[in-house]
Amino acid sequence: xxxxxxxxxxNEEKNIGNVIRAISEINKNAVFELFPVxxxxxxxxxxxxxAMKEKCVVxxxxxxxxxGGAVQTGFKYAVENNFDMAIQLDGDGQHPxxxxxxxxxxxxxxxxxxxxxxxxxxxxxxQSSFIRRIGIRFFKHLIKLFTGQKIFDTTSGFRAxxxxxxxxxxxxxxxxxxxxxxxxxxxxxxLRIKEVQVEMKERQGGRSTIGGFxxxxxMLKVFLAxxxxxxxxxxK
Amino acid sequence: MExxxxxxxxxxxxxxxxxxxxxxxxxxxxxxxxxxxxVWLICTLILMLFAFWRNGLEIIARMLGxxxxxxxxxxxxIFAIIIFLVHLSVVNSKLQKQIKExxxxxxxxxxxxxxxx
Numbered sequence: 064x065x066x067x068x069x070x071x072x073x074n075e076e077k078n079i080g081n082v083i084r085a086i087s088e089i090n091k092n093a094v095f096e097l098f099p100v101x102x103x104x105x106x107x108x109x110x111x112x113x114a115m116k117e118k119c120v121v122x123x124x125x126x127x128x129x130x131g132g133a134v135q136t137g138f139k140y141a142v143e144n145n146f147d148m149a150i151q152l153d154g155d156g157q158h159p160x161x162x163x164x165x166x167x168x169x170x171x172x173x174x175x176x177x178x179x180x181x182x183x184x185x186x187x188x189x190q191s192s193f194i195r196r197i198g199i200r201f202f203k204h205l206i207k208l209f210t211g212q213k214i215f216d217t218t219s220g221f222r223a224x225x226x227x228x229x230x231x232x233x234x235x236x237x238x239x240x241x242x243x244x245x246x247x248x249x250x251x252x253x254l255r256i257k258e259v260q261v262e263m264k265e266r267q268g269g270r271s272t273i274g275g276f277x278x279x280x281x282m283l284k285v286f287l288a289x290x291x292x293x294x295x296x297x298x299k
Numbered sequence: 300m301e302x303x304x305x306x307x308x309x310x311x312x313x314x315x316x317x318x319x320x321x322x323x324x325x326x327x328x329x330x331x332x333x334x335x336x337x338v339w340l341i342c343t344l345i346l347m348l349f350a351f352w353r354n355g356l357e358i359i360a361r362m363l364g365x366x367x368x369x370x371x372x373x374x375x376x377i378f379a380i381i382i383f384l385v386h387l388s389v390v391n392s393k394l395q396k397q398i399k400e401x402x403x404x405x406x407x408x409x410x411x412x413x414x415x416x
Contacts, residue, residue, distance in 0.1 A: 102406070120410060121410070122406040122407060122409075122410050123406055123409060124402050124403070124405075124406050125402050125405055125406070126398065126402050128399055128402055128403070132399045132402070132403065135403065136402075136403040136406055136407065139403055139407060140407050140410075143407065238399070
């Protein structure tokens with residue numbers, strides 16, 4: 064079982080080395096084999112050079128595509144190179160590699176097409192800021208409305224995909240703020256989504272892409288994107 | 300009273316001619332794709348039409364029951380501008396999508412090449 068671990072990075076020189084090494088550690092006592100795939104989203108620091116020193120695949124984007132485009136590059140790579148499964152994991156170290164076992168479980172046993180690692184089911188570990196939690200709760204209700212499914216941590220970027228789901232996201236993935244929006248895409252393709260509790264850490268360094276003044280604008284944009292994605296016609 | 304409207308007529312004819320010449324030059328130099336040039340050429344033709352046919356505006360205004368004829372120009376112009384702006388947004392979105400796909404393809408190919416060499 065070959066699993067691609069897709070790590071989108073933008074200026075993560077402080078964290079990326081540790082993230083990749085932690086993943087390689089996991090390989091020692093796992094039934095599957097993890098292949099870290101770092102997608103360097105045109106970083107201005109030495110993310111790419113640091114990642115290349117480690118044992119991993121580095122895909123360098125020639126222009127900055129944003130998180131959605133970067134992650135999708137990884138999905139495409141995984142599909143082209145015949146991986147059986149993929150995991151998406153943030154490059155900032157907030158998703159501990161040890162938690163990979165929890166999100167791969169339901170996919171390996173065939174109970175889900177997509178597994179989302181969630182902070183909020185039982186409420187352990189780092190819980191994110193107040194304003195972000197409000198936004199996340201809002202998206203939870205919105206997504207419940209559109210998909211009829213309760214997803215607690217809609218913005219989590221810690222996910223596992225089986226081959227079927229992988230082929231779908233490689234072909235179609237939202238650009239901006241893709242995590243909440245992509246849940247609608249999954250549901251439109253009747254993929255079975257499962258959420259499992261994982262423990263997350265506060266980011267180890269670097270800066271979050273969302274925060275402060277732009278939060279309201281962010282929510283509005285995601286709100287619209289979710290509504291439109293729901294009504295989008297399937298490309299045949 | 301009669302001399303003033305002629306001045307503006309001559310000005311508009313000249314204006315639209317210069318505009319048309321400008322569009323032609325852009326196409327010839329390859330700076331403007333024919334696809335988008337069509338819209339501009341149609342615009343200039345309409346401008347020319349009303350520059351020569353002075354009563355045309357009045358006649359159309361009467362037909363539509365518009366009290367103040369020049370307001371038709373504003374209505375038409377604003378409408379055309381909005382349509383064209385939407386068209387540009389569509390073109391822009393398409394370009395963005397194509398750039399995204401190219402960048403992704405390129406990143407994967409670069410990796411493949413490094414592995415082979």
